[in-house]
Amino acid sequence: MQDDRQQLEKRTQNPTAECAGLVFGEQAAPQGCSAGGNGRMGCGSGAGRGDLPPEIWEKIRNHPCYSEAAHHHYARMHVAVAPACNIQCNYCNRKYDCANESRPGVVSERLTPEQAAKKALAVACAIPQMTVLGIAGPGDPLANPEKTFKTFGLVAQAAPDIKLCLSTNGLALPEHVNRIKALNVDHVTITVNMVDPEVGAQIYPWVFFRHKRYTGRDAARILSQRQLQGLEMLAERGILCKVNSVMIPGINDEHLVEVNRAVKSRGAFLHNIMPLISAPEHGTVFGLNNQRGPTARELKALQDRCEGEMNMMRHCRQCRADAVGLLGEDRSAEFTTEKVMAAEVRYDVSARRTYQQAVESERMAKAAAKQAELSTCSGKFSDIAIQVAVATKGGGRINEHFGHAKEFQIYEIGTAGVKFVGHRRVDLYCQGGYGEEDVLPVIVRALNDCVAVFVAKIGGCPRDTLQAAGIDPVDRYAHGFIEQSAISYFKDYLEKLERGDIVHVPRGDGAIRQGAYVAA
Amino acid sequence: MAYKIVGSQCTACAACEPECPNNAIREKEGTYLIKSEKCTECIGYFDDPQCVAVCPVDDTCVIDAAYPRYQASA
Numbered sequence: 001m002q003d004d005r006q007q008l009e010k011r012t013q014n015p016t017a018e019c020a021g022l023v024f025g026e027q028a029a030p031q032g033c034s035a036g037g038n039g040r041m042g043c044g045s046g047a048g049r050g051d052l053p054p055e056i057w058e059k060i061r062n063h064p065c066y067s068e069a070a071h072h073h074y075a076r077m078h079v080a081v082a083p084a085c086n087i088q089c090n091y092c093n094r095k096y097d098c099a100n101e102s103r104p105g106v107v108s109e110r111l112t113p114e115q116a117a118k119k120a121l122a123v124a125c126a127i128p129q130m131t132v133l134g135i136a137g138p139g140d141p142l143a144n145p146e147k148t149f150k151t152f153g154l155v156a157q158a159a160p161d162i163k164l165c166l167s168t169n170g171l172a173l174p175e176h177v178n179r180i181k182a183l184n185v186d187h188v189t190i191t192v193n194m195v196d197p198e199v200g201a202q203i204y205p206w207v208f209f210r211h212k213r214y215t216g217r218d219a220a221r222i223l224s225q226r227q228l229q230g231l232e233m234l235a236e237r238g239i240l241c242k243v244n245s246v247m248i249p250g251i252n253d254e255h256l257v258e259v260n261r262a263v264k265s266r267g268a269f270l271h272n273i274m275p276l277i278s279a280p281e282h283g284t285v286f287g288l289n290n291q292r293g294p295t296a297r298e299l300k301a302l303q304d305r306c307e308g309e310m311n312m313m314r315h316c317r318q319c320r321a322d323a324v325g326l327l328g329e330d331r332s333a334e335f336t337t338e339k340v341m342a343a344e345v346r347y348d349v350s351a352r353r354t355y356q357q358a359v360e361s362e363r364m365a366k367a368a369a370k371q372a373e374l375s376t377c378s379g380k381f382s383d384i385a386i387q388v389a390v391a392t393k394g395g396g397r398i399n400e401h402f403g404h405a406k407e408f409q410i411y412e413i414g415t416a417g418v419k420f421v422g423h424r425r426v427d428l429y430c431q432g433g434y435g436e437e438d439v440l441p442v443i444v445r446a447l448n449d450c451v452a453v454f455v456a457k458i459g460g461c462p463r464d465t466l467q468a469a470g471i472d473p474v475d476r477y478a479h480g481f482i483e484q485s486a487i488s489y490f491k492d493y494l495e496k497l498e499r500g501d502i503v504h505v506p507r508g509d510g511a512i513r514q515g516a517y518v519a520a
Numbered sequence: 521m522a523y524k525i526v527g528s529q530c531t532a533c534a535a536c537e538p539e540c541p542n543n544a545i546r547e548k549e550g551t552y553l554i555k556s557e558k559c560t561e562c563i564g565y566f567d568d569p570q571c572v573a574v575c576p577v578d579d580t581c582v583i584d585a586a587y588p589r590y591q592a593s594a
Contacts, residue, residue: 084535085576094531094576110532139533211539211566213573 056269059186059240062131062356063163068314068420072396073359076132077123077324079116080109081147085139086171087207087223090285091246091276094138109337110138113147117154119340121347123324124159127331128355130324134165136189142172145179152183159347165189167244171207171223173230181237188234189272190227191244195262197221199255203248205285228266235267242270242313247294247302248286249276260306271306272313275299275512296410296449296510300421314422366396369484374417382494384504385414387421389453389471390482398477398485402458408447410510411482413490418483424510444469449510451493454485470505522559523569524584527551529577536581539570556587 064071085094111119124130133155135141141148152164165187166180173190180188194200200220207219214222234241243263245256252259260271276293278286285291294302303312324332389408391400407425411418424446426439440462447453452472456479466473477485496502522544525536530551537545537552544558554571562569571581 083531083533084574085533086535086574088576094533095529139535143535208535208574211570211573212568 056240063165063187064132072392072394073129073363074132075127075130075324076134077120077130078134078136079111079119079151080138081111081113081116081151082135082137082141082144083110083139084143085137085169086143086209087140087169087219088205089169090203090205090291091248091278091287093283093285093287095283111337113150113154115337115341116151117158118345119335119337120155120162121158121345122340122343123335124162124352125345125347126334127324128352129359130162131356132163132165134167136167140169140172141166142168142176145172145176149179149183152185156184159349161349161352163187167191168230169223170227170230171209172226174226174233177230177233177237177239180234181239185239187240187242189242189244190231190263190268191246192224192227192231192259192263193246193248194220194252194255195224195228195259196255197224199252200224202251228262231263231266231268241268242272243268244272244274246276247273247299249292249294249298251291253294253298253302256302257305260310264310268310270311270313273299273303273306293512296422296424296446296512299512303421314420362395366481366483369481370418370487373484373487376491381415383414384494384497385412385416386452386490386493386504387412387450387507388474388486388489389424389447389450390486391453391455392482396482397479398454398482399456399479402453402455402462402473405455408443408453409482410447410450411486413486415494418486418490424512440465444471445511447471447510449507451507452489454482454489470507521561522556522584522587523554523561523571523581524556525552525554525571526580526582527553529580531577533576535574535576536571539574541565541570545571554581554584556584 060067060070062070062074064074064076120133135148135151148166152166155162156164164183164185166185167189168191170190170192173188193203197217197220200223201217204219204223206213206215207223208214209222209226231241231243243259245252245259247253247256256273263271276286276291278284278291278293280287280290303314306312324335388411390398390411391402391405392398392409393400405426407423409420410422410424412421413419426443426446443462444465447466448469448471450471452474453466454474454477456475458466458473458475463473474489477489493502497504525545532547532551534547534552537547540554541562542558542560544555545552546555547553569581575581
């Protein structure tokens, strides 16, 4: 099995055409994306390989959470084996566990390591593009080390081609780094919201460390010191480390630029700044204090500022700790413990490999189409950049009906190239039993910063509503590749501007919907 | 003397179980219980009762008034 894996890796090692894809900032990145490089790094995790060092690219190219290019094609699963936590965050409340709840840290079912391993195999057989098994909670994986590492051990034994990763607050990280290395865990994510205890005291009411509860600045100081030490230890051992940060306006929004510098200098290869999820019905301290989350524009502005320093991740869905499937979909309901334990599972690595090879050819076709489209608009220059929203089911294609879309992907296009900048959820969200909002105004608010929305199909009524809001509904690229279509649309847009057919009006801000993604 | 867990508040996260120096905490029917006869309030082990210090929900691990305060043997 190990041989199969190596062969597959060899076959995919050639830099694909996608790697040459044009992304903002890529040309201006002479130094590479490696930790400590000083160049601008708006590359790698974006549309393709960019100028990531080959060994890092090889590790992340099929990881949906780490590579934007991969998240269209590959799936992940989280197993909820780690309920305990060793810190308290003001954006988290462990008490509520409503079936309609959809935030990170909330799950509907907890698993034993044995159940989790069987579930991983069952999912890997049913979803051949499932390449990654992560443990992210619902508490902290390293506050439950025995359960976490036992799960990894069982999965590694039964399915060595599945990559393992974990996500931690970092408090217990230093004492577990060697075990993480020994178990061949490829990726670790640390949530770092501050490097200044003054800021930290507003985010963390307490930490439990070495048999004692610490509060206030002491708690934040200990946590920060442990996070940064753990990060350095991972980097020394060659384990890829991503940093997540929750953007909390008025508390750490400005400070995250400093966090970005601190984690970059210690070897993090990717930074994921996520919006705070906060609503009174979540029962969190921030929710009850009416602490707001950022708007789409505020979030993008901060991500853009930090992008000058290191790779930014923008496709995070803030999934639940028991999510299954492609990012943006959740198939966990198909794999309940009851169903999984009753099923007979035969792990077939060759079927998975065949499927993944088909995905690779699709990825190459997509990249080639984008290159071809880009070459037709060489020589055009404009200061204008526009954003378009895309309804997609995955595969990097415009293949979702407007009315069925639970989220839209947002792309920014200018003469410098096309760049994925985020996603907007528009699924109906349980409002604590007080009924549901009409979805069309929600979509218009969410896509307010886009000039167009690309769909496979759209009905007459939403078409009129979108047009009235100044958003162009576009179905002429149905089933086409997203990036190729975006460039083609932008070319038309510029031509229309030149002819005076249209006037470019800067768009407003978009709304970020609250709650982690779960397609119920 | 002993601590007890308020069952209606317990999230069954199990954080307390491995912290207890007396192995007094067990799961029972989806919630966690402290065996009163084993609990020493962590006296002689730690400055603070560990279940109280690690529990994510305030006022969930509380003094059980049904038992006299624990006296460490001299």
